[in-house]
Amino acid sequence: MASLPPTDPRRLYVGLMSGTSLDGTDAVLFDAGSRAVLGHVHAPFPAALRDELLALNAPGGNELHRAALAANGVARAYADVVAQLLEQTGTPRSSVIALGAHGQTVRHQPGGFDGYTIQLLNGALLAEQARIAVVCDLRSRDIAAGGQGAPLVPAFHRAMFDAAEQDVAVLNLGGISNLSLLHADGRTGGFDCGPANCLMDGWIAQHQGLGFDADGAWAASGEILPDLLAALLAEPYFALPPPKSTGRDLFHLGWLQPHLAPDARPEDVQATLLALTAHTVADALTAHMPQARRLIACGGGARNGQLMKALGRLLPGVTLASSADHGLPVDQVEAAAFAWLAHRFIERQPGNLPGVTGAAGPRVLGALHPA
Structure with a gap:
């Protein structure tokens, strides 16, 4: 899980973003050394998964069970788009240090130390299926420090x-x-x-x-x-x-x-x-x-x-x-940002800006599921 050797100029990460619009997943291959995007794939969510994620934005019956299944669905959708990206770019999985995975926001209720944010994603399942380390849950630490958890x-x-x-x-x-x-x-x-x-x-x-x-x-x-x-x-x-x-x-x-x-x-x-x-x-x-x-x-x-x-x-x-x-197409920026945040996590560098989120101070953001 260490960074690539200093003699290797490439620092390869994959950024995965599925936003509030629920239009699907953007995945980018990001070189953290040159800050360049080397490849991009977009894939819409399966219709049933999209409908369920939209429904889970509002209170409903059997939410815990449904949310757990939806988190599995997001992980599988992410794993599929990662496979497409690596095939498209000819990149071996062993070259990728980590995936920075946003997950799908279904609730966002920041507010002091009782605030919370929920991004549905089974990070362990994604790491298992992608066979690459996963950095996810990138907003919770900022909220725990009294921040909004957004924007990052x-x-x-x-x-x-x-x-x-x-x-x-x-x-x-x-x-x-x-x-x-x-x-x-x-x-x-x-x-x-x-x-x-x-x-x-x-x-x-x-x-x-x-x-x-x-x-x-x-x-x-x-x-x-x-x-x-x-x-x-x-x-x-x-x-x-x-x-x-x-x-x-x-x-x-x-x-x-x-x-x-x-x-x-x-x-x-x-x-x-x-x-x-x-x-x-x-x-x-x-x-x-x-x-x-x-x-x-x-x-x-x-x-x-x-x-x-x-x-x-x-x-x-x-x-x-x-x-x-x-130099960065409009549909690649947020995915690249989450690859960059994964790089910050691996390097144990803060990913938030307290002046933006209101957190008590800089924090290393994310949780790790090793490959």
Whole structure:
């Protein structure tokens, strides 16, 4: 389990990420020495597993049994995508030091020392099937230290996208949107802004039977409902100061439903949900880094042209860029971050930033299941 010898410039890890959007697993082969992604595979979850993971975000019957089986399902799905990645890249398992595995978040309830976060994953089963050491449970130690357990990506964003001469913000548009604030003076901030794809994906699935709104085309066919947008923006979470993090515990279609007028056209609601994401991001950036002149976007939402246009209109003095312009495609950033966090664990280096999460101090994050 030691690192590769110093004479070998490669430090190979696999990062595995399945996010709040529940669109499946991204796996990357990451060289921690050069901080380069050497391969990437995406695989959707089996439909039955996805449905069960979505259902487990809300209270229900027989939860312990169902969650245990779902954790096994996530491990098997991860093992399958690891096998695909290693075959695609021609990488022997023995060359990979560890898998950094996020697991599937089904509950996120941070808050002092009674807080908790649940990412479903049977790490032991994944290590058994992949035959590679697994570093998982990467959020719990930060919460145990009084932090939010999220977001964890700002430290990685600092390592990858730092521009010493200017303030730069990095925006991840997954199921939830989160900002990393990379100040030119070396300070790093970050927090969850609010919903991104989770509400838009859920709404189009309910009304169109589609997994997502490709390029925001359906939202573009509708009109923003000002009263609905104002009601949604009144959600107290948006006004909370950092550190803060959120998820489907708060932002789900049940949260939206009480605000809907009976005669609201579905496409107009979709347009309003897109506007909600754009406004909460723009408001957060303006409040916490008003001097920022560059915003680097990643995550699936960075491919939503209508959403990016809306952000551009709300942030006229900010240059919008893609993480791909900085060498890391938008769908690889979070998986690479969890490979990097696994590397930090193996090297016994802290993975959190207390100024971001609110933890009592730097902590080595994760738990190890040896190969």
